Amino acid sequence: MKALQIVKYGEIKDSLSFNEVSKPAILTNDVLIEIKAAAINPIDKSIILGHLQAMIPIPFPRTIAYDVSGVVVEKGAEVSNLEIGDLVYARVPQEQMGTVAEYVAVTSTVVSRKPGNISFEEAASIPLAGLTALQSLEYAGIKANDKVLIHAGSGGVGSFAIQYAKAKGAYVYTTTSTANVAWVKALGADRVIDYKTEDYKTIVKDADIVFDTLGQNYALEAFEVIKQGGKVVSVVGPIDEETAKMFGMADYKLPEELSQLCSAKEATYKFIFMHPNGAHLEQIKSMIEEEIIKPIIDKVYPFTESIEAINHLASGRAKGKIVIKIS
Amino acid sequence: MEELIEKIKSSIHLSFKAEEYIRSISKVKIVAKGATLIRQGQPVNKIYFVTDGCLRSYCTDKNGKEHTLQLAIKNWWISDYIALHNNELATLTIESLKESTVIEFKAKQLEKMFTRFPEYESFQRRILERHVVSLHKRILNQLQLTAPERYDLFLTQYPDIEKYTRNYHIASFLGITQESLSRIRVEKAKK
Numbered sequence: 001m002k003a004l005q006i007v008k009y010g011e012i013k014d015s016l017s018f019n020e021v022s023k024p025a026i027l028t029n030d031v032l033i034e035i036k037a038a039a040i041n042p043i044d045k046s047i048i049l050g051h052l053q054a055m056i057p058i059p060f061p062r063t064i065a066y067d068v069s070g071v072v073v074e075k076g077a078e079v080s081n082l083e084i085g086d087l088v089y090a091r092v093p094q095e096q097m098g099t100v101a102e103y104v105a106v107t108s109t110v111v112s113r114k115p116g117n118i119s120f121e122e123a124a125s126i127p128l129a130g131l132t133a134l135q136s137l138e139y140a141g142i143k144a145n146d147k148v149l150i151h152a153g154s155g156g157v158g159s160f161a162i163q164y165a166k167a168k169g170a171y172v173y174t175t176t177s178t179a180n181v182a183w184v185k186a187l188g189a190d191r192v193i194d195y196k197t198e199d200y201k202t203i204v205k206d207a208d209i210v211f212d213t214l215g216q217n218y219a220l221e222a223f224e225v226i227k228q229g230g231k232v233v234s235v236v237g238p239i240d241e242e243t244a245k246m247f248g249m250a251d252y253k254l255p256e257e258l259s260q261l262c263s264a265k266e267a268t269y270k271f272i273f274m275h276p277n278g279a280h281l282e283q284i285k286s287m288i289e290e291e292i293i294k295p296i297i298d299k300v301y302p303f304t305e306s307i308e309a310i311n312h313l314a315s316g317r318a319k320g321k322i323v324i325k326i327s
Numbered sequence: 328m329e330e331l332i333e334k335i336k337s338s339i340h341l342s343f344k345a346e347e348y349i350r351s352i353s354k355v356k357i358v359a360k361g362a363t364l365i366r367q368g369q370p371v372n373k374i375y376f377v378t379d380g381c382l383r384s385y386c387t388d389k390n391g392k393e394h395t396l397q398l399a400i401k402n403w404w405i406s407d408y409i410a411l412h413n414n415e416l417a418t419l420t421i422e423s424l425k426e427s428t429v430i431e432f433k434a435k436q437l438e439k440m441f442t443r444f445p446e447y448e449s450f451q452r453r454i455l456e457r458h459v460v461s462l463h464k465r466i467l468n469q470l471q472l473t474a475p476e477r478y479d480l481f482l483t484q485y486p487d488i489e490k491y492t493r494n495y496h497i498a499s500f501l502g503i504t505q506e507s508l509s510r511i512r513v514e515k516a517k518k
Binding site: 036069083084085086087114116117118119120121123289290291 | 363366367368369385387390391392393493494495498499505509
């Protein structure tokens with residue numbers, strides 16, 4: 001089968017290659033998905049550039065990407081939640097990475113039937129961003145009337161998080177640039193802050209939750225706008241001690257400054273390490289079928305133009321998700 | 328099971344032997360909400376009579392979107408007749424929208440009923456006629472009624488169905504978008 005593979009770390013144009021590889025074999029708990037569409041995410045760019053090689057070492061060559069939608073064409077003997085012919089979507093686990101290809105083998109428990117009211121392309125755009133947003137906001141215990149600040153409302157995670165937080169009845173602040181204000185507002189955000197003309201730190205006060213999707217100083221600045229006892233969740237900031245233990249770093253300590261800010265505000269800081277989860281995708285399926293959440297797609301590329309798709313992602317200018325139509 | 332036997336008896340004279348045969352080739356099945364009876368792309372050899380609940384048949388297009396063909400409530404028959412007639416793999420998926428009770432028949436055994444008990448054929452013919460009438464009405468409604476009119480008619484034909492269907496099931500049955508359905512509902516609520 002044809003697959004887009006990472007062959008070395010470095011510049012996108014030098015690191016990717018379309019290769020002919022064998023169809024993956026399934027284990028007893030796996031399903032084999034004939035891929036209809038794949039989506040790419042910022043993590044794919046980071047992997048290609050080698051930024052994550054310490055955490056996620058890639059044996060070359062390796063097919064790229066994690067988000068997939070398609071049809072179940074084979075199932076292992078122990079798979080009970082899916083049938084051959086089911087139309088599905090998933091964020092595949094790290095060890096099964098590789099969705100810009102014709103087939104992928106995936107542990108069935110992280111796979112869900114796709115929402116019936118959206119296309120394969122739309123379904124592929126959901127899993128990684130949707131699971132990240134859901135798991136982050138649920139970890140923070142989001143509830144009705146919470147004041148929530150979601151950074152980068154026009155990104156894949158941000159645009160999903162706004163809709164999810166509104167569905168939970170929260171009051172949503174979000175940051176974005178001038179060009180995106182109107183459509184981000186249309187997602188339901190109560191207060192869209194144009195970071196080019198406004199300082200969010202003077203607008204957001206006493207937030208219950210800050211969801212940091214940007215990194216750099218945003219995790220630290222969150223404590224300026226959070227209420228006493230609030231929660232800061234980040235998918236790009238420093239990792240926390242609990243997460244460090246999960247990765248075998250028993251002696252890791254939260255950076256001093258962050259630790260002091262937590263104490264001063266009696267707040268919690270948590271790095272969210274998204275985990276693939278079929279049950280969470282089932283919840284998202286229902287929300288999409290009820291139109292509580294809508295997929296936001298910037299552009300769909302044909303399989304043959306996958307490298308252009310990744311360059312588009314790397315430009316950082318996408319409004320919503322970038323999808324690759326496989327078949 | 329008894330409801331079906333009574334229904335047949337109200338339409339034709341059903342001999343004791345024919346009744347026995349029907350009982351021997353059928354089985355009552357409780358279908359959980361969300362369970363699938365027929366799956367698009369898979370072989371089809373069963374026909375179902377709904378005694379309680381609601382089943383939906385739909386076709387998924389090449390882009391992955393579902394189009395609802397039939398919503399079968401109490402006393403309706405449902406299967407993939409395209410696949411059965413043409414001896415093909417299923418064009419449709421049939422799923423249960425709420426816990427339902429169906430009487431399941433193997434299509435081939437039901438067919439044998441016609442040769443062994445010819446009186447049953449007239450009952451089957453009436454079912455088919457009713458089915459054709461329903462389909463013709465559905466096509467004509469699609470051609471000549473406005474979307475709000477189709478929605479009103481739908482609600483009279485399927486009272487209470489909105490309690491257990493998703494919006495997109497109804498929208499895709501009526502051939503409109505979910506946004507249009509929401510608009511129609513808002514307009515209706517204003518009246």
